[in-house]
Each structure stands twice: as C-alpha cells, then as structure tokens.
Amino acid sequence: xxxxxxxxxxxxxxxxxxxxxxxxxxxxxxxxxxxxxxxxxxxxxxxxxxxxxxxxxxxxxxxxxxxxxxxxxxxxxxxxxxxxxxxxxxxxxxxxxxxxxxxxxxxxxxxxxxxxxxxxxxxxxxxxxxxxxxxxxxxxxxxxxxxxxxxxxxxxxxxxxxxxxxxxxxxxxxxx
Numbered sequence: 001x002x003x004x005x006x007x008x009x010x011x012x013x014x015x016x017x018x019x020x021x022x023x024x025x026x027x028x029x030x031x032x033x034x035x036x037x038x039x040x041x042x043x044x045x046x047x048x049x050x051x052x053x054x055x056x057x058x059x060x061x062x063x064x065x066x067x068x069x070x071x072x073x074x075x076x077x078x079x080x081x082x083x084x085x086x087x088x089x090x091x092x093x094x095x096x097x098x099x100x101x102x103x104x105x106x107x108x109x110x111x112x113x114x115x116x117x118x119x120x121x122x123x124x125x126x127x128x129x130x131x132x133x134x135x136x137x138x139x140x141x142x143x144x145x146x147x148x149x150x151x152x153x154x155x156x157x158x159x160x161x162x163x164x165x166x167x168x169x170x171x172x173x174x175x176x
Contacts, residue, residue: 004126008172011125012068013075016058018168020051021131025161032155037101040154068172071123078123086116103150104143110157111139127171131164 007014027047031040058064065071089112097105114135121129135157142153 004171005175007125007127008068008175011075011123012065012071012172013079013123014125014128014168015068015172016055016064017120017124017128018165018172019054019058019064021161021165022169023051023054023165024048025158025163025165027158028161029155029158032151032158035151040151075123078119082116082119082123085119086112089115103146106150107139107142107153110142110153111136114139125168127164127168131160134160134164 024044024047027043027045027050030047031043034040034043055064090109093105093108093112094100097108099105114132117124117128117132117135121132138153138156138160142148142150
C-alpha cells in the first residue's frame, strides 16, 4: 500500500503521462463513433496532438511537475526506451500486416501501445502497468472475436486510457 501512497513521489512522470492518456483516449473514443476509418484516424491524431501540446506547455511552464520531485534520469531513459520498443514493434506489424486499413492491423497497434505501457510501469507507476494489461487484453479479445465490430474494442481502449490517465492525474495531485 505504501507504493500507492507514494506514487507522486516515486513516479513524477505519471501526471504528464496521465494527461496525455486522457487526451489520446478521448480521440480514440471519439473515433469509435464513426464508421469511416479516415475519421477514426483523424480523431486519434487530434487526441495525440492535443496530448503533445499539453505535455509541451505543461513541461515548459513546469505545471506538470508542480509539487512533484524531478524525475530521475533513469525514468527519462525508460520513457525513451518505451518509445523505441513501440516504434520497433510497429515496424514489425507493418511488415506482417501491410493493410493499414485492416481490423487486424489496428488491433495489433492497440496491443503494441498497451505493451509499451508495460515498459513505462517503472517510470509512470502501477496504474500504467495495470492499464497495459487491460489494453493488451482488450486488443487480444478483439483479435479473437473477428465478427465483432472493431469499434467496440476501439471504444473500450479509449475508455481504458481515459480512466487510467484520469487516475494518474488525480492521484498525482491528491497524494502529492
């Protein structure tokens, strides 16, 4: 229980990561309500773009770290490593599933994003780790249930990211 009580102190990157997750989750959730794949992709990009803007502005103004200790260098290294692994895995999926419009492609992408949250667990905290497991499970179920509309799994993924990110942000203020 001490781990959860000390989350902001141990994982100062969780507030910014949580804010990013909420915004990209909103983009994913919004995209789930459209039948057009292009619109779904635009919603994802808008959510990610807003997340990057919040991270940049929050980082530059130090709002993201207000009341939190400076992240350790190793936590930044873990963040970079997670992005490198994610990029490498996306390249694998691009080779194995070249149809970037296919259901299979996008479910594998959701799985990979979840997998990179596993790597982020040590730098962003246990909520991020639990989110990884939930996102990966959702994507795997989607890959197995081939006759179920992919938008259901897309919506669940968005809701998971919104919930996990919100918990990370709120905990970073309440427990700090």
